[in-house]
Amino acid sequence: LHGAEEWGVENTRYDWACGATQLTRKHPEWGKNGFLLCNLDGNLINSDATAIKARTSYEMVCGMQEIGDSIEGSIYPFGTNSPLWTWTESYMYAMLGIPTIESFYEGVDFWGSYHSNHDLKEVNSYSDEAFISSHVLYGTMIQKFDGLIVRPVDFTALFSKLAESLDDSIMGDTQDLRAAIKRATEAAEKLNAKSASFKVLDEDTIRFNEKVSRIFAKVTNELFGLDWYETYDFIHARSRNNVGYLERAIEDLKKGDVEAALDNEIRGIDLNWHGYHFDKKTYDFIVGQVLGENAVATWAKGKVQSNVDLWQTGRDLWKARKDGTKNFDGAIRTLEKALEQQKAELAESVAKEKKILCELTEMTESCL
Numbered sequence: 001l002h003g004a005e006e007w008g009v010e011n012t013r014y015d016w017a018c019g020a021t022q023l024t025r026k027h028p029e030w031g032k033n034g035f036l037l038c039n040l041d042g043n044l045i046n047s048d049a050t051a052i053k054a055r056t057s058y059e060m061v062c063g064m065q066e067i068g069d070s071i072e073g074s075i076y077p078f079g080t081n082s083p084l085w086t087w088t089e090s091y092m093y094a095m096l097g098i099p100t101i102e103s104f105y106e107g108v109d110f111w112g113s114y115h116s117n118h119d120l121k122e123v124n125s126y127s128d129e130a131f132i133s134s135h136v137l138y139g140t141m142i143q144k145f146d147g148l149i150v151r152p153v154d155f156t157a158l159f160s161k162l163a164e165s166l167d168d169s170i171m172g173d174t175q176d177l178r179a180a181i182k183r184a185t186e187a188a189e190k191l192n193a194k195s196a197s198f199k200v201l202d203e204d205t206i207r208f209n210e211k212v213s214r215i216f217a218k219v220t221n222e223l224f225g226l227d228w229y230e231t232y233d234f235i236h237a238r239s240r241n242n243v244g245y246l247e248r249a250i251e252d253l254k255k256g257d258v259e260a261a262l263d264n265e266i267r268g269i270d271l272n273w274h275g276y277h278f279d280k281k282t283y284d285f286i287v288g289q290v291l292g293e294n295a296v297a298t299w300a301k302g303k304v305q306s307n308v309d310l311w312q313t314g315r316d317l318w319k320a321r322k323d324g325t326k327n328f329d330g331a332i333r334t335l336e337k338a339l340e341q342q343k344a345e346l347a348e349s350v351a352k353e354k355k356i357l358c359e360l361t362e363m364t365e366s367c368l
Contacts, residue, residue: 005089013289014230014298020089021299024096031096031217032210036145038101039090044134047127050107052137055081055090058161059216060099063152067144073136075129076105083161084220086230092299097217099151103138149205150195153212155188155364158219162353165234170243170346177350180357187364194368211367215360222356226303228271228290236353238270239346242308245269246339253328253335258321266314269338275311276318283311306345308338 008018024030052074056064061080068078081104084091090100113119145151159181166174191212198205225235249265252258267273275283287307289295313334320328 009296009298011289012296012298013286014296014300016087017089017092017299020092024092028096030093031098031213034093034096034098034213035209036101036142036151037090037093037098038103038138038142038145039088040103040134040138041088041090044103044105044138045121045126045131046105046108046110046124047130048108048125049076049105049130051077051079051105053079053081053104053106055085055102055104057084057094057099057216057220058082058158059153059155059219060101060151061157062154064101066152067141068137070144071137071140073133073140075133078137083224084232086226086232086300091220091232094220095217095299097213097215097220099153099216101138101141103134149198149201150209151212153195153216154192155215155219155360156185156192159185159188162223162234165237165240167240167244170240170247171236171350174350177354177357180354180361184357184361184364187361187368190368191364208367211363215363215367218356218360218363223353223360225305226300228304228307230300234353236346236349238304239342239349242269242342243339243346246308246335246342250332250335250339253317253332256326256328258317258328262314262317262321266310266317269310270307272308272310272314275314280311308342310334310338 005017005019009015052068054064054068061082064080065078068080071078084094084100085102088102090102094100108124110119110124113123163178163181166177168174194208195212198208223234224232225238226232227238227241231237245265245268249261249269252261252265262276267276271283271287274286278286287309290300290304291307295301313331317328317331319325320331
C-alpha cells in the first residue's frame with residue numbers, strides 16, 4: 001500500500017508515484033528478494049468490462065497468459081498488454097528488477113469519476129459478480145505464481161519485439177544490431193532451458209532467480225527509455241519516430257502541403273504540439289521541468305535526453321497557413337537541420353543498444 005501514489009512532487013512533469021519511488025529507493029534489497037509484483041489498479045468492480053487486459057513486460061506475456069487461461073471463475077476473457085506502463089507505481093518495482101502484473105479491464109469508462117468524490121459504486125456500474133471475479137482471478141494468479149520455483153520470464157519474446165521495432169527505411173543499416181539481437185536470443189533460449197530444469201527450490205534456484213532479476217532490471221533501466229508522453233519503448237524509438245516525422249514534414253512542405261506538415265507530422269515530434277497552444281515562456285518552462293538544470297530528481301530523471309524545439313517553426317507555419325503563404329524555404333532548412341541531429345541521436349541509440357545487448361548476453365550466459 002502506497003501513500004502519495006498520484007501526486008506529491010512540485011514543479012515536475014512526473015509528479016506521480018512518489019510514494020512508490022521513495023519506498024523502492026529506500027529498499028533496493030527488494031530487487032533481490034522480490035519475486036513478482038501484482039498491482040491491482042484498474043476499476044476491477046465494473047460490470048461494463050468486455051475483457052481483461054492485464055499489462056506486463058514482453059518477457060512475461062507467454063507465462064502470464066498460460067496462468068491466466070488456467071484460472072476458472074473469471075467472467076471475462078483473459079489477455080495481456082505490453083510493454084510496461086509508466087503511469088502507475090508498478091514501473092518503480094520493475095526498475096528494481098521485479099517483474100510486474102498490472103490489472104486492467106477493457107471497455108470500462110471510469111474517467112468521469114476517476115480520483116474524485118464521484119468514484120462511487122453507482123457511477124461505476126459496480127457488481128458483486130465483477131468484484132468477486134476479480135478477487136478469484138488475481139488471488140488465484142498470485143497463488144499460482146507463489147507456487148513457482150522460477151518465474152516464467154522469456155527474454156526471447158523481448159528480443160523478438162526489439163527486432164520488429166527496427167525500420168531500415170528510417171534507421172539505415174541495422175545488420176550489426178540484428179546480429180547482436182540474434183546472439184542475445186540464442187543465449188535467452190538456453191536460459192529458458194536452464195529455467196525449465198529446476199525442480200526444487202534450493203540455493204542454486206535462488207541464485208538463478210537473483211541473476212534473472214538483475215537481467216530484468218538492466219532491460220528495464222537501460223534498453224528502454226521514455227518519450228515526451230511517457231511512452232515506455234526501446235531507446236532508439238523516440239529518435240526513430242522523430243526522423244520519420246521530420247522526413248515526412250519536409251516532403252510535405254516541398255509539395256506545399258502545410259496542413260499535413262502541421263497536423264500530421266510536426267505535432268508528433270517531441271513536445272511541439274504544446275507550441276501550438278502555449279507561448280514560448282510556457283513552452284520553455286515545461287521543457288525545463290524535464291531537461292533543465294534544476295529538474296527534480298523523480299523516477300523519470302534522465303529518461304528523456306533532449307527535445308526538438310520547433311516552437312518558432314510551428315508558429316511560422318501556422319501563420320503561413322492562415323495567410324496562404326507558399327514559401328516554406330526557411331522552415332524546410334530548420335527541419336533539415338533538426339533531421340540531421342535526430343539521425344545522429346538515432347545512431348547513438350543504436351550503438352548503445354548493441355552495447356547493452358552484448359552485456360545482456362554475457363549476463364545471460366553467466367546464468368547457464
